[in-house]
Amino acid sequence: MQSHALEMAHVAATARxxxxxxxxxxxxxxxxxxxxADTLITVGRTDPTDAADVAHASTRVGELMDLCASHVVHENNFVHPALEARCPGVCGSVARDHEGHLHHIAHLRDAAQALVGLEAAEREAALQALYLALALFVxxxxxxxxxxxxxxxxxxxxxxxxxxxxxxxxxLLATIPPAEMMLVMRWMLPQLNAPERLGVMQGMRAGAPAPVFDGMLSATQGLLNQRDWTKLARGLDVPPVPGLVVG
Structure with a gap:
């Protein structure tokens, strides 16, 4: 416990x-x-007797695995070369982690896809096995x-x-397909704190075509609670009233 507390104190000091x-x-x-976290919870509460529930869980795991695999590629292609260019050797353990992650991703993707072809009597055990394996991956x-x-x-x-x-x-961002970017924004924007979220949206307004920004702003409104949306609208100087989004 003391070692853990000291580690956390060091991390906090570094962040500051x-x-x-x-x-x-x-x-x-x-x-x-x-x-x-949300995908793990989804798998854990999936009803093995409900084929639609099982199909949804399978799709969610596949979606997560696709994004995780893409994330590994992005870091391998852009972040690691930058690190190795000026800090040789620093990526060693993380690069090995990435290799292991790709193996785990392939296994979890196959397990999720296999769910939909199982008989009802086989689903409970398969879902539990997937849940435990996914928990370790997370x-x-x-x-x-x-x-x-x-x-x-x-x-x-x-x-x-x-x-x-x-x-x-x-x-790195320039290589991300639109569908992947939309998925990332769907899960990123609600998790950012208010200043981070405002910075992302200000950057998008400055660099993206107006229709793209307007579409993302409308989508973001649906992802945020009223308090967070009001803060964002105020920062962007747009009306905080639902339905009145101005680019």
Whole structure:
């Protein structure tokens, strides 16, 4: 317990030290944690006697696995090369984690897809096995993301200025298909704190076509509680009244 408390104190101190630095992990990891937790809960409460319920759980796990696999590729193609260029060797353990994650992703995807072809009597055991395997995957990824947000961020902040980090991040974002981006935003925006959310939407308004921004703003309104929506609308200087969204 003491060791854990000391570790948490160190992490908190590190986070305070680097407040204001560009953090390319923060938003996507909040989205992934939320999607992972919600998917795990969905599988855990799935009714094995209800074919529609089982099909929904299968689809949700597949959706999560696709996003996790894509996330691994994005980090391998953009973040790790940047780290290795100026901090050789820092990616070793995380890169090995990524290899393991891809194996787990393939297994979980296959297990989820197999659910829909099972007889009713077989579903309960299969769902429980999937639930337990998914729980371990989520736990492993939570620890993995902690390392990235502490060890990797420390290395990135020491080796790159914010303009360089934003350039790496923007290059990564440019490779993400629209459907994947919409899924990420669906799970990211409600999890961000108010200043983070405002910053994302201000960046989108500055860089995206007006119809794209208007569509995302309307979608975001449906994802937020009234208090959070009012804060965002005030920050963007748009009417906070439902249905009155102005680009």
């Amino acid at each position: 030290t680097h407040l204001g630095r560009f953090n390319m992990y923060a938003g996507i990891h909040k989205a992934l944690r939320a999607l992972m 736990a492993d990824n939570f620890q993995h993301m902690h390392v990235e947000e502490t060890v990797h961020n420390t290395a990135l902040w020491a080796a790159y200025n914010d303009a360089e980090l934003i350039g790496i991040h923007d290059a």
